[in-house]
Amino acid sequence: MTISKILFSTLAVSALALAAPATAKIATGSNVADMTVTDSNGKMHNLSDFAGKKVVLEWTNEGCPYVKKHYTTNNMQKTQAMATADGAVWLSVISSAPGKQGYKSGAEANDWKTAQGAGSTAIVLDPAGEMGRTFAAKTTPHMYVIDESQTLVYQGAIDDNRSANPATVKGAKNYVLAAMDDLKAGNAVGESDTAPYGCSVKYGS
Amino acid sequence: MRKALRWMEISLRVLILTLLTWLLAMPAFASQSIPVDTGKVTASIVSSHDSVAPGQEFYIALRTELDDHWHTYWRNPGDSGEPVQIDWTLPEGVTAGAIHWPLPRPIPTGPIVNYGFEGTPLFPVKFTVSKDVEPGSVITVISDFYYLVCKDVCIPEQGKVSLPIAVGESIEDIGWRTEIDAALAASPKRGSVQGAITKTGARLDMSFTNLPEGNFSKAYFFPYEQGILGHSDPQIVTRGSDGLRLTTSPDYIWDDPTPKTFDGVLTYEEGGALKGVEVALAVGPALDIGAVAAPKAVIGGVTLWTAIFGAFIGGLILNLMPCVFPVISIKALSIAKSAHGERAKVKREAWLYTAGVVATFMLLALIIIALKAGGSEIGWGFQLQSPKIVAALSVLLFVVGLNLLGVFEFGSSLQNTGSDLTQKSGAAGSFFTGALAVIVATPCTAPLMGPAVGYAFTAPVILTLLVFLALAIGFALPFLLIAYVPKLLSRLPKPGPWMVRFKEILAFPMFAAAITGIWILTQQAGANGAFIALCAMLAFGFAIWLFKRKGALGKALGALSILAAIALPLTVTASDASIVVTSGKTNAEAWSSARVAELQAEGRPIFVDFTAAWCVTCKANEIAVLNKSKTQKLFKDTNTAFLVADWTNKDDVIAAELAKYGRAGVPLYLVYNNKSVSPAILPQVLSHDVIRDAIAGE
Numbered sequence: 024m025t026i027s028k029i030l031f032s033t034l035a036v037s038a039l040a041l042a043a044p045a046t047a048k049i050a051t052g053s054n055v056a057d058m059t060v061t062d063s064n065g066k067m068h069n070l071s072d073f074a075g076k077k078v079v080l081e082w083t084n085e086g087c088p089y090v091k092k093h094y095t096t097n098n099m100q101k102t103q104a105m106a107t108a109d110g111a112v113w114l115s116v117i118s119s120a121p122g123k124q125g126y127k128s129g130a131e132a133n134d135w136k137t138a139q140g141a142g143s144t145a146i147v148l149d150p151a152g153e154m155g156r157t158f159a160a161k162t163t164p165h166m167y168v169i170d171e172s173q174t175l176v177y178q179g180a181i182d183d184n185r186s187a188n189p190a191t192v193k194g195a196k197n198y199v200l201a202a203m204d205d206l207k208a209g210n211a212v213g214e215s216d217t218a219p220y221g222c223s224v225k226y227g228s
Numbered sequence: 229m230r231k232a233l234r235w236m237e238i239s240l241r242v243l244i245l246t247l248l249t250w251l252l253a254m255p256a257f258a259s260q261s262i263p264v265d266t267g268k269v270t271a272s273i274v275s276s277h278d279s280v281a282p283g284q285e286f287y288i289a290l291r292t293e294l295d296d297h298w299h300t301y302w303r304n305p306g307d308s309g310e311p312v313q314i315d316w317t318l319p320e321g322v323t324a325g326a327i328h329w330p331l332p333r334p335i336p337t338g339p340i341v342n343y344g345f346e347g348t349p350l351f352p353v354k355f356t357v358s359k360d361v362e363p364g365s366v367i368t369v370i371s372d373f374y375y376l377v378c379k380d381v382c383i384p385e386q387g388k389v390s391l392p393i394a395v396g397e398s399i400e401d402i403g404w405r406t407e408i409d410a411a412l413a414a415s416p417k418r419g420s421v422q423g424a425i426t427k428t429g430a431r432l433d434m435s436f437t438n439l440p441e442g443n444f445s446k447a448y449f450f451p452y453e454q455g456i457l458g459h460s461d462p463q464i465v466t467r468g469s470d471g472l473r474l475t476t477s478p479d480y481i482w483d484d485p486t487p488k489t490f491d492g493v494l495t496y497e498e499g500g501a502l503k504g505v506e507v508a509l510a511v512g513p514a515l516d517i518g519a520v521a522a523p524k525a526v527i528g529g530v531t532l533w534t535a536i537f538g539a540f541i542g543g544l545i546l547n548l549m550p551c552v553f554p555v556i557s558i559k560a561l562s563i564a565k566s567a568h569g570e571r572a573k574v575k576r577e578a579w580l581y582t583a584g585v586v587a588t589f590m591l592l593a594l595i596i597i598a599l600k601a602g603g604s605e606i607g608w609g610f611q612l613q614s615p616k617i618v619a620a621l622s623v624l625l626f627v628v629g630l631n632l633l634g635v636f637e638f639g640s641s642l643q644n645t646g647s648d649l650t651q652k653s654g655a656a657g658s659f660f661t662g663a664l665a666v667i668v669a670t671p672c673t674a675p676l677m678g679p680a681v682g683y684a685f686t687a688p689v690i691l692t693l694l695v696f697l698a699l700a701i702g703f704a705l706p707f708l709l710i711a712y713v714p715k716l717l718s719r720l721p722k723p724g725p726w727m728v729r730f731k732e733i734l735a736f737p738m739f740a741a742a743i744t745g746i747w748i749l750t751q752q753a754g755a756n757g758a759f760i761a762l763c764a765m766l767a768f769g770f771a772i773w774l775f776k777r778k779g780a781l782g783k784a785l786g787a788l789s790i791l792a793a794i795a796l797p798l799t800v801t802a803s804d805a806s807i808v809v810t811s812g813k814t815n816a817e818a819w820s821s822a823r824v825a826e827l828q829a830e831g832r833p834i835f836v837d838f839t840a841a842w843c844v845t846c847k848a849n850e851i852a853v854l855n856k857s858k859t860q861k862l863f864k865d866t867n868t869a870f871l872v873a874d875w876t877n878k879d880d881v882i883a884a885e886l887a888k889y890g891r892a893g894v895p896l897y898l899v900y901n902n903k904s905v906s907p908a909i910l911p912q913v914l915s916h917d918v919i920r921d922a923i924a925g926e
Contacts, residue, residue, distance in 0.1 A: 051480065088376070088384045124381045156822065161340055161460075162308040179480075185310060187376060187384040216480035218454035222382040223308040226338040226822065 049158060051215045055173050060114075060154055062145040063132035068114075071173065077111040077206060079103075079199060080167040081143070081181075082118060082160045082224055084125030085135055088187040089221035090163050094139050096192040099164070102181070102199055103142035109203055115143040118155030120227025125163070126150060152226040162221035168202045168212070177202040179217030259391075259401035260291075261371070266385035268295045268377045273369070274350075274404040279394040280367075283359040286398075287408045288324075288391065289352040290314055290373055299344040300375045302332035304452055304492075306342035306459040310376040310384075312351060317370035321358035328352045328415040331495055331504045332450050334459075336829055337380070339822040341460040343450055350411040363396045416493045416504035425456075425490055425509040430887065432457055432478040435515040436507065437471035442498035444472050446906065449507075451492035455481035460825070462906045464889060468517030477888060487511070532691060535683035536698040542677030543702025549672035549844070555665040557734055558632070561727055562661075563710060571714075577658045578711035582704040584662020589700035592666070593693050596685065608681045608893025609670045612842040613878040615753040619761040619797035621667065622745030626765045628664070629738035632731055636772045662704065668741065669703070671844045678891055678912050685892035748841045749800070751876055757800045764796035802877055819873035821885065828900060833868040833923045836907070838886060838896040841876040845912060846895040853914040862916070866923050901925040 049055060057071040070078070081099070083090050093099040103113050117132065119125035127135060132146045149155055158167060158178075168177035177198065184195035202212045263272035269292050276287040290312070294300065301309040316324045330350065332343040361367065374386040419440060426433045434449055447465050451457060458477045466473040488511055495504040520534065547556055559581060563574055596610070611617045630636060677699070684695035710716045742765075749757045771789035774782045817823070819836055827834050837854065839846040853859055863870055875882045875894050886896055889909055897910035899922035908922045 051483070086381060088382060152822075156339065187310060188374075216455070216483060218480075219308075220310065221308055222378070223337055223340040223342070225380065226340075 049175050049178075051175055051178055053175060055169055055175050056157070058154065058157060060116075060147045060149065062114075062147055063127075063129040063136070064145075065129060066145070068145070068147075070169075073112045073169075074173050075171050077106075077109070077171060077203070078169040079106050079111050079113045079203075080158065080169070081113065081115045082155065082163050082165040083115045084117065084119055084163040084222060084225060085127070086124040087163045087222035092187050092189045092192065093164060093181060094141075096189045098192045098197075099181070100140055100142055102197060105200060106203055107142055107144060109207065111203065113143040114145055114147050115141065116147040116149055116154055116160070118149040118152045118160060119225040120152065121150055123225035123227065124222075125225055150227070152224075155224055155226060160219075160224050162219040163224060164221055165219040165224070166199050168199060168206075170206055176206065176212045177215050178219075179214075180219045183217075185220040259393075259404050261389035261391040264387040264389055266387045267383055268298045268379075269293065269300070269375065269385055271373060271387050271389070273371045273389055273391050274401075274408070275369075275391060275393060276400060276405045276408045277393065278399045278401050279396050280357050281398040282357055282361045282363060282395060284398055285354060285356050287352045287412070288355055288369060288371075289350045289404075289408050289411060290371060291348065291350050291407075292375070293348045294346055294377065297346070298377050298379045299335050299342070299346045300349065300377050302343040302345065302450065303327075303329055304343055304450065304454060305376075306334070306344070307340040309342050309344065309378060309382070312349075312375040313373065314351065314353065315372040316353075317372070319367050321361040322367050322369070323356050323358075325354040325356075328354075328412055330411060331414055331416065331493070331502055333502075334448065336460075336825045337378075338829075339460060339825050341825075342378075343459070350407060352408050352411050352415070357395065361395050365395050366392050367395060368392045414504075416495075416506045418508075419505040421494065421505050421507045422515060423494070423507040423509040424513065424515045425511055426514045427478050427482050430477055430884070432476050433514050434463075434474045434476075434509055435471060435517055436473075436494060437515045437517060439472060439496075440498075440503075440505065442496045442503060444496045447472055447474060447494060447496045448906075449474050449492055449494050449509075451490055453481070453490060453492075455479045456490050456492075460821075461888065464906055464909075466517070466520055468520050470518030471515060473514070473517050475888070475890065532683075532687070532694075535680040535687070535691075535695050538676040538680030539684070539695045539698040540702040542680055543699040544705055546669055546672060546677070546699075546703055547706055549669070552665050552669045552672065553737070555661065555668055558731070559658075559661045559665070559707065560710075561731060561734075562657075563707065571711075575711045578707045580658035581662040581707050582701075584659035585666055585704040586662075586697065586700040587659075588663040588666040589696045589703075590693065592670075593684070593696040597689050597692055600685070608677075608685075609840065609842060610878070610893075612671060612748070612840070613752075613876070615749055615757050615800045615802050616798050618745055618749050618752060618842065619757065619764065619800045620794075622742045622749065622761050623764045623768060623793060623797055624664075625668070625738050625742040625745060627768055629735040629742065630769070630772070632735035632738060634732065636775070666700075666703070671842045678893070678896070681893060682886075682889075682891040685887070748876070751841045752802055753800050757802075760796050760800050764793045767796065768793040816870045816872045819871040819882075821881075823871060824900065827869045827871075833866055834871060834898075834900040834907075835863065835868050835919065835923070836871045836873060836896075836898040836900075838873045838875060838882065838891075838894045838898075840874065840894050843875075843894045849895060849897075849912075849914045853916055853919070856916070859916055859919060862920055862923070868923055899923055 055070060057069055059067055059069050061067055081103075085091075090099075093102075107113050115136075117125060117127055119127075127146075127148070129148060132148060135141075136143065136146055147154065154160075158165075164181050166177070166179065166181050167175060170176045179198060181199055182192070182195035182197045184191040198214055198217055201214065205212045259275040259278050261273045263270050271290060271292045274289050274291050277284075280286050292300065292312075301311050303311050305311055312327075314327065318324060328351070330345060332345065335342045335344050335346075355369070357367065368390055369392075370388065370390040372386070372388050374384065376382055376384050420438045421440070422437045424435050426435070444467055445465060448463055449457075456479055457463075458479050461477045464475040466475065489508045490511070491506065491508050493504045494507050495502055497503065520531070546552060563577060599610075612621075680695055680699070684692045687695065746758050746761055749761055753760075767789045771786045771793060774786035774789060816837075819838075824834055824836070837846075839850075862868070873882045873885065875886075886892065886894070889896060889898070895912055897912075897914060897919075898907040899910060899919065900907040901923055910918055910922055
């Protein structure tokens, strides 16, 4: 029957055209969908602008003791410096909603960055939590490494000592630097998925 | 009264102790250390004994009184946080064991779920005094403790307290002994419960057997380790006659070679109190939990046999749903026509119809399998999420309507010689009716079909085909029965001129269905989409007129027109400004898992309506129940939030959420009451009473 044939080919073709990967949670090893984000200077960035470079994402919240642990010990700044010296783009993301702990205006974020001597490329302001939810960011800090082909190669904790005590930074294994080293050596990232630790991201509604 | 007395007692003890320590500068013996206020928590260590004998075992517990609404964390803190930690400094001859953890509770904050404690949790630890410790001496136990305490913000707090205990005669402190014993009794222990954990794609099933007495309707599993399951994903309870299954989603640990077992705590209720048991989950095939009880409220997973049975009965009932009724009527009419004549012909037609139904269902199953293999999140009725298909279907329904009215006849194509398409006695006619019936049936979901189709969407390929086959057989069965049971056949009305009238009347449900298609299209593709589909109808109408004319030019133009009518629907694209179907539902807001968590944190009951504009069953429920003032009043009186998840267009987040509940399509109705983290799943055909009971948690 011609009509039924036509109908079914229409069905099949259109149904196949619908096929698209799920975006609910980004699996390690899969491509990161493009999105537009705004930094503390009001500048817009597309994640795809950074294709060809490594990108490190760091979820942060100034008031969180675990974030403080890594900034007071200069551990985060050191990690930022090493990663960016390696040619990586470092985005610190603030997903705290207005009125919640860690929320910052652009100017406040810039002041904080200067005061901390942070070496991040930019601070992304995500008060609506869109970027946070896309990456399923749970904690501050929560770290992500994206390689040159925009594939997510690491997500999880900054290191293997899940404490808020600044004394525990020493001797801890820094997963982000380990991932960067693996990429540099042309290897697959050894530990590509770890449980993040810290305060919860202070999302709004 | 007892509490007040205890407080007086504590205050007095503290006062006297402080005075004694200061004034006499010598060890004082008691069973509670001086409490320290670390900020949001007041902490002390308490002992089951005032004085202990050499060689004895006793307990010392860290006692923490948390400010209201602040919480500390269990050994696995969940999505964020850090566990309570205690370091002991002990004299020689005294050893301390591990913490006997209290039962955790899930604590949701926004989209994040933590495992922890509120109120006054007690952390008992077993101590052993060596036989060699001299009677008359004093052992001083020093506790360095640390905890992260959170409400909307987190504060790490720590403290250090010491407790001197005399060695000599064993003397209990009845008050603390009782409190410590209660905490030890509540702390989960390894029981006889057997457990298994099974990962199937994006689904994680935990099955438990040898369960103790108790109510498992709100059972929850807390793993000791991180990375096993998504802490913030609900755990769907399925109770079997011999056990229990919790269905949730896996986390990252499964990417690597995994250990053989995972330990954790299963919590449940007994006599209104929360209980817990430690279970080792063996990685591997699920345990047989026996027959699954009738789905009063909660049902997640289904077995192969219940899926096949559900599909078969669901397929049978699907014949009575409004979507297919007009198409089926045409078939019935055609059978009635020959019912009183050639029996062989009727049988042949019934089989051809069945073949059309089965082939179409199988084709649908294969498309689904192919798309799923390609990583797409799709579900029942997925093809209707494409505005191209909705447009094509609307045009097709319009054409069938014209055909029924007798405007034109199919046959040796459009040459006025054959009989019309669906009434045609030839093989193609019967086969096509079967195919058409299946296509128009997809916007409807019959009772029992939901879990069965949901199962089919997650099952291995061969089982998917099996479930769809059962659905197809159930769907086609009525016609086979008519053909093979002579009594039924003779009951059909005798053919006559009424059949022509009836056939013409049936054109109008077809037009109505086409109009519904256009309405759906306006939501998916805006006015432009609807315009294109209507133009396609115009082109088809024009083609019919041209074909009735003589001459090659007319035929050629007609063919062009037909091509246009077929090609136009393919140009329809989804518009960005698609409308959310919340219209007609007062106080409805859009669904998101974050919003659910937020409302749960507020302690409000929530009704979630997973729906789509093309879902006829959803619309029926809206008219019959959801939009009724009685139901609206119920939501208002119980302060129930009404969330709508609109699946009219393709949406992977909603598809993933449906999959969590073992479903592949809409409708799905969930009720979260404030008695449990996991929602109750309501039947697909709603009633006011079912909603009321679910909100009340009955």
